[in-house]
Every structure is written in structure tokens, then in C-alpha cells.
Amino acid sequence: MSTISALANVHSTGQFGDCENKNDNLLNISEIKNLLIIQIVQYKNSSISFESIQIDGLNLKDEPLSVVNNNETRILWNGPKNWFLITTKKDLLNNVLEAFKETDFAITDLSHSRAIIEIEGEEAIEVLKKGCPFNFNTLKKNNSINSTYNGIAFTVDKLDDNPNKIRLFTLRSFGESFYHAITDASLEFGYKSL
Numbered sequence: 788m789s790t791i792s793a794l795a796n797v798h799s800t801g802q803f804g805d806c807e808n809k810n811d812n813l814l815n816i817s818e819i820k821n822l823l824i825i826q827i828v829q830y831k832n833s834s835i836s837f838e839s840i841q842i843d844g845l846n847l848k849d850e851p852l853s854v855v856n857n858n859e860t861r862i863l864w865n866g867p868k869n870w871f872l873i874t875t876k877k878d879l880l881n882n883v884l885e886a887f888k889e890t891d892f893a894i895t896d897l898s899h900s901r902a903i904i905e906i907e908g909e910e911a912i913e914v915l916k917k918g919c920p921f922n923f924n925t926l927k928k929n930n931s932i933n934s935t936y937n938g939i940a941f942t943v944d945k946l947d948d949n950p951n952k953i954r955l956f957t958l959r960s961f962g963e964s965f966y967h968a969i970t971d972a973s974l975e976f977g978y979k980s981l
Contacts, residue, residue: 793902793962794818800981804974814908814978816970819954823877824897829868833891840886842872843879854929854944863931863944871897871931871942871956902962904955904969910976911951915943917972937968 792798798818806813827847829837837847843860853864860874872883880896887894906914912923918936921943926932928948934941942956957965970978 790899792818792820793959794904794966797963797966798980802977802979803970804977806977806979809977812909812977814906814910814914814973814976815981816907816973816978817905817981818966819903819905821875821877822898822903823872823874823879824901824956825872825880825883826865826893826895826897827870827872827883827887828893828895830891830893831868835888835891837868842883842886843874843876852926852930852932854931856929861944863942865931865933865942873944900959901956902959902965904957904966905946905952906955906969906973907947907950907952908976908978909950910973911953913976914969914972915953918968936965939965939968941965 802813840847844857845855845860845862847862847870848855848864849868850864855862859876860872860879863871863873865871883894915923915936919934921932921934926943926945928945931942931944934943939957939961944954946952946954955969
């Protein structure tokens with residue numbers, strides 16, 4: 788059985804919006820697929836230290852906005868003792884299940900429950916400012932936040948800041964509405980859908 792993309796019915800390639808004479812300055816918008824997304828939550832009554840546990844060479848960091856990463860894996864702080872592990876390594880789930888004991892941690896595979904959009908370009912932050920109350924001027928590379936965009940809950944992971952490269956996660960059921968909100972906000976700047 789094959790998986791169906793969360794944005795299969797709405798994401799199409801091409802150039803949209805104000806694209807005239809902007810070939811180098813267009814936003815790039817793409818759907819990201821085939822990522823393993825795991826939520827790791829430490830139980831309140833757990834006394835084990837999570838700082839010593841490593842996944843793919845990375846330690847969990849219980850610090851707001853923080854992201855620890857290597858080339859294939861990113862661990863986003865999602866709240867106190869709550870993280871999202873995002874990776875291209877599909878077999879990492881077994882390592883996570885071994886490293887985090889079920890008596891101390893809840894491990895949930897969220898891979899098929901999220902729509903993921905990546906937006907890259909100079910005006911990417913301006914697109915987010917149009918629908919989200921967060922002050923994106925303070926968001927740095929390898930920072931992550933949870934907020935709302937036009938009333939839709941989403942997670943922001945800033946991958947790079949030169950140029951701005953941002954990965955956006957929302958619940959799969961809101962994926963199409965979220966995609967339309969992001970692409971509509973991008974029309975003013977012109978975007979290339981990859």
C-alpha cells in the first residue's frame with residue numbers, strides 16, 4: 788500500500804503571483820514528504836535524566852525555542868520535557884524505542900499525521916507575519932516555535948537564515964487550508980511551487 792501525500796489535491800508545480808522579472812527573488816514553496824516524525828514526552832513522575840540519552844548523536848535539550856540537529860535529524864523543543872524528532876532515517880524509530888523506556892517516556896509516531904511545507908526566500912518571514920502573531924524578527928536559525936496561522940495551529944522550524952528557509956508543520960486534516968493560506972500570502976512576492 789502506498790501513502791497519499793497530505794497536499795496531493797492542492798500542491799501543483801509552477802510559478803504563481805507577482806513573478807514578472809523576479810526569477811532570482813521568488814519564494815520557493817514545496818511539500819516535504821517521507822520524514823519520520825516522533826513525539827517524545829517525559830512523564831511528570833519520571834525521575835530519569837534525559838540529558839544523557841542520545842539519538843543519532845544528539846541529546847535532548849529542554850530549552851524553549853531550541854533545535855539540536857545534524858545533517859539528517861532535527862530535535863525540536865515542543866514544550867517542557869516534550870520534543871519532536873524529525874529525521875530522514877526511517878529506521879531511527881527502533882533506536883528511539885530502545886533508548887526511551889516506556890515507564891518514563893511516551894513515544895508517538897506522528898509521521899502520517901502532519902502536512903509539511905517548506906518555504907525558502909528573502910520574503911519567507913514576511914509571509915509568516917501576515918497570519919501569525921509571533922514576532923518573527925526574533926526567530927533565529929535552529930529555533931522552533933508553536934503558534935497559529937490564520938487560526939490553524941502549526942509548528943515553525945527555521946532551518947536557515949541566509950536565505951530564510953523555514954519548515955512548517957500542521958495537522959494533516961488542516962493541510963489543504965494551511966497550504967492555501969501560505970500560498971495566498973505569498974502571491975504578493977511571487978513564488979515558485981516545486
